[in-house]
Each structure stands twice: as C-alpha cells, then as structure tokens.
Amino acid sequence: MSLLTAENLALVFAALTALAVLLYAILDGYDLGVGITLPMKQEAWRDTSIASIGPFWDANETWLVLAVGLLLVAFPAAHSAILHALYLPAALLLIGLILRGVAFDFRAKVKPERKIHWDWTFKCGSLLATFSQGFMLGIYVMGLEYHIGSVIFACFSGLCVTAAYAMIGNAWLIGKTTGDLQFHAIRQCKRAGVWTLAGILTVSAINPLVNANVYQVWTEPPLAYLFAAIPLLCFAMFALGYLALKRLPLPNDRGAWIPFFICKVIFVCSFAGLALSFYPFVVPNQMTLYEAASSKESLTIIFFGAVIVIPIIAAYTAVAYYAFRGKADGLKYY
Template identity: 85%
Template sequence: MSWLTAENLALVFAALTALSLLLYGILDGYDLGVGITLPMHNEAWRDTAIASIGPFWDANETWLVMAVGLLLVAFPAAHSAILHAMYLPAALLLIGLILRGVAFDFRAKVKPAQKRNWDWTFKAGSLLATFSQGFMLGIYVMGLNYQLSSVLFASFSGLCVTAAYAMIGNAWLIGKTSGELQRHAIASCKKSGVLTFGGILAVSMINPLVNANVYAVWTEPPLAYFYAAIPLLCFGMFALGYLVLKRLPLPDDKGAWLPFWLTLIIFVCCFAGLVLSFYPFVVPNDMTLYEAASSKESLQIIFFGAIFVLPFILAYTAVAYYAFRGKADDLKYY
C-alpha cells in the first residue's frame, strides 16, 4: 500500500496512542474520581458508588495498557526516554492501581467491622494513582526535568488532575444514582469543578511562559485564531456546567447525564490543547514522533495487528456500557 509510508505510519500510531490516552483519561478517570470522593461517612452510599463502576473499571484500564504498549512498540526511543524520567511516579501509579484492585475484592470478604478500612484503602489508592498521573503530566510538560521549579509545577499539576478526576467521577455518580447520594454528588461536583477550573486556568497561563515552543504555537497567526476556540469552548463548558448543576436534580431525573457529557468535552478540549502544544514532539523539545518511530517494516506489521485488535476492544467496551446502562443497582459480589 503506497500510503503506508514511514511518516504516515508514525502519524497513525501517534493518533492511536493519543486516542488511547484520551479514552483512558475519560473512562478510568471517572472511576478513579468515584474512588477519590468515596463518601466515607455513609456505607450504603459507598456500596452504591462502587456498584456504579463495578462492571467497567477493569475494562477501563485496558486503554492505559493499550497506550503504553503502542508507545513501546511504535516509539521505543520515546518510551525509553519518558519512562527513564518517570520510573518513580509510574511505580507509585501502579501501586495505587494495585491497592484499588485489592481493596475492591477484599472489602467483600472481610468482617463488616473491617470493611471501612478497605474502603479507605480504595480511596487512598485512587488518590495515589491520580496524583501520580498529574505529577507525570507536569514533569512531561516541563521537559522531563527534575529541577525544583519542575517538581513544584508537577505537584500542582497532580492536584489539578486529582480535582479533574473528582469532577468527572461526581458527574458520573449524578447520572448513575438518585436521591441523597445524587444530591451529594451534585454538591461535590460543584466544588471539584471550581478547583479544576482554577487549575486549568493557572496551567494555561504558566505553560506558555516556561515553554517557548508552546508560546509560539498559541500566539502565532493564523493558526492561533483557530486554536483560541479550544480554551473558549472549554471555559464555556465550565460556565454551562455550573448553571446545569445549580438546577439539578430535576423531575423525572431529566438532565442527569448532562454534567458528565459537559465534563467529557472539557477533557477533550484539555487533551487537544496539550497535543497541539507539543506536536510534532513526543519528547518535549527533544524528539519528534517521526524521529522516535520504529522502522517502516516494523510499523507495518504492528499496524495490521492494531487494526485487528482495536475493534474488539471498542466492541466489548460498547457492549459493557450498553448492558449496564441505567441507574446503579445494589452492590453484589459473586
């Protein structure tokens, strides 16, 4: 196939990796967010919250495996450089995900008096995983450097990502629950939304100041006029979301899923802004995706494997969400 050139294949795999990361951020983002904001003062609420993510959370993490796998096989030089700089936060991320998995199963097998301890473990694992992801994002933005300013920025980024996951997690609970738990999720979504808005605004102002390439991308016409629509849409969704949350809940549960879809648009806008800021670099200011890509022959083999596997992942994800649509049922373990 003449169009399967090395440059086109590198671009295709970059797009697939980016798509996998975006889907992971949205799908695993909401179930991490549910873990972050798990209501520790009410056991029945905790059971319902965990039941709302129970059928999905394992499958959601598939997209992280997909993204890391694509980075490894399609961009091995970038994978090496990025992982070398992020061994510690990546290890903490994995520890957080392991704690979540262990706590999810053990909370059903221990004595009732110990169940709350494992719920705390689930919450702690969620916080560790989300902060680690945000820290890694901050270090990436700062060019994979560990100077004091970079670590401070990365720590701030960790708090921002945690707030964003809490926002989408509460938006998920608004759609999946009802009654007092839904009202609690609405109030929590407002608070986390304000924190997320402040964090995104701060990062949007800081990032161009510390990265000359990002400053050029967002200020040089004519593309700068087009790119300006992204932050405008993002902040518009925040304003609309806050107005929606002020009116919820409505009779017959109308509009319950609107906060989640608005939050999804915010996530897409933030991700698109990040991609546009660094393209064509896959290692900031050091290595482009074309320089980091595997050989043409290797990419061609991987390409046919990817187009075979990806539809199956999308299919079972779609089936799972269709089968377990509607409000969360009572928690059951089999």
C-alpha cells in the first residue's frame, strides 16, 4: 500500500507549513528583534547591530515565502479563509518588511548625517511587521472573528509578540557582540522576557475559553499529560534564562549563546502548544486540514517538488550561518 495517501499527504504538508512558520519566527524573529530594539542614541551600536544580521536577514524571510506558498498550494481553501480575515494586518506586515528592506540598503548610500532617518525607518518597519504578526496571531486564536474583545486581545497579542521578537533579537546580540552593546542587550532581553511571559500566560488562559476543541484537547488524557509538559518546559526555560542573564557576561564570553538557545526552546514550546491545540483544525473551529487540502494528485506533485526545494533552502541557510559565525564588527562603507 502506498504511503502517499490523501490523509498522509495533508498531514505532511501541514507539518511542513508549520515547520516553515516556526523557522521564520525564530530566524527572521531575531533580526526583527534587532530592528525593534535598535539603539538610536549610539550610531556605533546601530552599525554593529545591523552588521550582526546583515548576512542573514534577507534569507531568513525565505521561510515566510515558503510557508505562505505551501499554505496556498496545499490548503487553498484555508489560505482563502485566513487571508480574507487577515487581509489588512497582512498588508501592514508587507509594508513593514518593505520599509526594512529599503532602509537597510539606503542607510549605506546616503550622507552620514541622513543615515539616522533610515535607521528610524528600519526600526519602525520592524515594529510594524512584528505588531502585525502578533495581531494576526491574536485574531487567529479568537477564531478569525472581529469584535471589541477580539481586537483588544489581538492588540495585546501584537505587543507581546513584539516583545518576544525583541527578546530573541537581544539574545542574538548577546552572542554576536561584546562590551557595552552586549550589556545593553542583556538588559533589554530581561525586560522583553517579562512581556513575553505575560503574553504566553494570557494566550494559554484565553485560548481554551474561546475554542472548545482546545479545551477538550488540553483536559482529556492521555494527551493532556503531554500538553502539561509543554508549558512546564517553557516556564522552566524562562526561569533558566533569567538566571543565565543575571550571570552574563562571563570571562572569555562563555555562555553568551545560552540565552539565544533558551529563546529558541521557548519559541518551539509556544508554537508546538498552539499547533497541537488546534489540530486537526487549520481554520479554528471551521475547517480541518483534511477538508482544506488540495487533491491527492496535486499534493503528490507538490510533495516531490518540496523534497528537492526544502533541503536546498536549509543547506544554503546552514552554509551562510557557518560562513559568518563569530562576533559582529561595525559596518564600514566605502
């Protein structure tokens, strides 16, 4: 019997789409976070911060393109329903990403006294992009419905997702920088962590209340035991991260990458908790991934394409991170 059944293919593409979203949140998340907390009073710090993400930020967005593309071709009905509800924040997200791209290039080409304007553009674009993503997450959790309560929750979600990106962005800077900028990143990482924890707790409390399927999944054994382990691990990482940040920096820069690793675990736990909570729904309480999936024939063709393309994306990403490992130096333009 062939393993490429319609149900298996739908599950595979759901997993690939989820993986692409998670990788985008982690990889582009930290460079968005660097933009959010760009130190506007210190030009040298700004140059070093941007240099730390320079070789990676553009490629990191590949995972967003992949995730949206997989959703479109593998789950067209879900893509239509989700984008119909999130059209405006998705447009704002794209505007934010465009502003970041333009500012990143233009700051290198303008007169020195005008560079600050493009740094502000980069920062504002990062804020707009992250808040939009958090707003979309909040509306998604609320079942893609707009009313006063859902909009308030989505705005709060936008602030907390922005804080989460700021947390992982500063954790990245802790590993990539030294000296005063590293001390600054440690302080900012602590502050952002408080808001991130508040956001996770709020989503964990509200999600079961507004989604009956989530409440059932979280409270019925044996899966309830697995779901209990995910938040426990997540909260343990917050405690461990706080203790690590209190001790940093250490001699010879030991342990500088520990906060970034901890942030990655927090992101994985948060994403896994959300994904498993909504399964099998891809549109909350409306459409399962099996109902939204394309035909078996279409999924089969896309599957063989994905088998080729995704490893290539992963390979050049790995090569880039290996080639540009080590501490970041300040940018010099000629």
